[in-house]
Amino acid sequence: VPVFKPRKCSVCKDRFTPTKPLQKVCGWSCACQVAAKQRVKEITERTKADRRETRAKLEKLKTKSTWLKEAQKEFNAYIRARDAARPCISCRRFHQGEWHAGHYLSTGARPELRFDEDNVHKQCAPCNTHLHGNLVHYREGLIERRGAVVVDRLEGAHEPLHLGIEDLKAIKATYKAKTKELLK
Ligand SMILES: [Zn+2]
Ligand SMILES: [Zn+2]
Numbered sequence: 001v002p003v004f005k006p007r008k009c010s011v012c013k014d015r016f017t018p019t020k021p022l023q024k025v026c027g028w029s030c031a032c033q034v035a036a037k038q039r040v041k042e043i044t045e046r047t048k049a050d051r052r053e054t055r056a057k058l059e060k061l062k063t064k065s066t067w068l069k070e071a072q073k074e075f076n077a078y079i080r081a082r083d084a085a086r087p088c089i090s091c092r093r094f095h096q097g098e099w100h101a102g103h104y105l106s107t108g109a110r111p112e113l114r115f116d117e118d119n120v121h122k123q124c125a126p127c128n129t130h131l132h133g134n135l136v137h138y139r140e141g142l143i144e145r146r147g148a149v150v151v152d153r154l155e156g157a158h159e160p161l162h163l164g165i166e167d168l169k170a171i172k173a174t175y176k177a178k179t180k181e182l183l184k
Helices: 028-061 064-082 125-130 135-146 148-155 165-183
Strands: 099-103 120-124
Touching: 064 099, 064 120, 064 165, 099 125, 120 125, 120 135, 135 148
Parallel strands: none
Antiparallel strands: 099 120
């Protein structure tokens, strides 16, 4: 019968004399703990893999309009973070309510300026929603903040913008990262 040198149990840290080669635990109870930990690890990994799979399946089902909405949401969040210290672009007031990211030239009228950082600013909900952008004052605020050259560029002609799903994914990721960077 081979004799093994005493060693420390990997679970309870007590010293014990192994009866088998490569024996790491002192007995049955510590062996059960190792097995239970292993089981938890396996289940956790399985759950993570399932979640990844579900996410991948859902991503595949997303339509272009879903990607557009998600990209716009990230872009708008970035605009609000960028302008956090500034008042509403059009009424120039700070207020307690909700802040929006308001387009100067609307996404309906000028879809090619949808993701143009010069065209979108933090705006109060009353101006954005109730006053439909409060555009006369928006324009004044824009000239004040960015200059007439920028306003001329926005109001000028633009190449049509054709964004595919991959472009929208990239925009979403870019603005998510930019917001994170700003909030650091
Ligand atoms: Zn033990
Ligand atoms: Zn306002």
